Amino acid sequence: MKVIFCSDPLNPKSVDSAYETEYHVAKAKGFQTELLGLEDLMIGEARSAIKSIKREENEMLAFYRGWMLKPEQYKSLYDVLKTKNITLMTSPEQYVRCHHLPNSYKTIESLTAKSLWTAEVNDKDAITELLRQFGDEPLIVKDFVKSRKHEWHEACFIPRASDFAHALKVVERFVQLQGDELAGGIVLRSFLSFESIGNHPISGMPLTNERRLFFYHQSVVANLDYWGEVAYEDSDFSIDPFIALAKQIDSPFFTMDVAKTTSGEWKVVEVGDAGVSGLPERTNVEAFYEQIRNRCKLV
Numbered sequence: 001m002k003v004i005f006c007s008d009p010l011n012p013k014s015v016d017s018a019y020e021t022e023y024h025v026a027k028a029k030g031f032q033t034e035l036l037g038l039e040d041l042m043i044g045e046a047r048s049a050i051k052s053i054k055r056e057e058n059e060m061l062a063f064y065r066g067w068m069l070k071p072e073q074y075k076s077l078y079d080v081l082k083t084k085n086i087t088l089m090t091s092p093e094q095y096v097r098c099h100h101l102p103n104s105y106k107t108i109e110s111l112t113a114k115s116l117w118t119a120e121v122n123d124k125d126a127i128t129e130l131l132r133q134f135g136d137e138p139l140i141v142k143d144f145v146k147s148r149k150h151e152w153h154e155a156c157f158i159p160r161a162s163d164f165a166h167a168l169k170v171v172e173r174f175v176q177l178q179g180d181e182l183a184g185g186i187v188l189r190s191f192l193s194f195e196s197i198g199n200h201p202i203s204g205m206p207l208t209n210e211r212r213l214f215f216y217h218q219s220v221v222a223n224l225d226y227w228g229e230v231a232y233e234d235s236d237f238s239i240d241p242f243i244a245l246a247k248q249i250d251s252p253f254f255t256m257d258v259a260k261t262t263s264g265e266w267k268v269v270e271v272g273d274a275g276v277s278g279l280p281e282r283t284n285v286e287a288f289y290e291q292i293r294n295r296c297k298l299v
Helices: 017-028 038-042 071-082 092-099 101-111 124-132 149-155 164-181 240-246 285-296
Strands: 002-008 011-015 032-036 060-065 086-088 115-118 139-142 186-190 196-199 206-208 210-216 219-225 253-260 266-273
Touching: 002 017, 011 017, 011 032, 017 032, 017 060, 017 285, 038 071, 060 071, 071 086, 071 092, 092 101, 092 266, 101 115, 101 240, 101 266, 115 124, 124 164, 124 186, 139 164, 149 164, 164 186, 210 240, 210 285, 219 285, 240 253, 240 266
Parallel strands: 002 032, 002 060, 060 086
Antiparallel strands: 002 011, 115 186, 139 186, 196 206, 210 219, 210 253, 253 266
């Protein structure tokens, strides 16, 4: 099994510094490691992006661990690696299924916040119609992939869906700040009151009792504290409902972020592709790759 990382933009023969620890641990755990040029991939030069990766005589599986890719960029990477007899175990269809909330929503609907969306990001009438369906609820706004949690009041949180003027102002600011990075469209989600464990030391954003779960072929390979800025206390978290839910998700490698509400329920915040989901700050990276290696032997 190969693990493909991004190279350092200034030194193509070295791994991107953000993934240096993972790169060396993966190699130590027996994975073959490769580097791709992310900048080339992002400008449509996929063949140049993988020029340092040798062609395999026999087909070999791989997974990507790196910065977030747009669906079309991931597909380009998937396709060009095929020319070197390397197959990313997550297909382009599976990637976008977990990467874009609307594609995973039906699967997680019973354990997540009510969500509605539109691809018409500048259509105030379309967005207002979505707002009407939430009554007087508080909401958050995001695109198909990300919110702007660190601009909480400015571009994320809507206190009342019925206050159309203010809600549209928050959505407009979100779109403005996302710029060219806006993915897919606008998503409005019911705001769930999650249990607080402190505030972010820089942005002041409320930090919630949240966990990031990594699944490899529907088995948990990591159950991690989401926030590195605060200390977690023992919780009553039960992973079983989320393992059952994971069995319905058609992807070999994905994440599920879950958080505890103030009423004591654990809910899904979002599902993501594991290749582009970061490891929280205090992750035991050796244990993470060891778990994946052990699962590789079973599938």
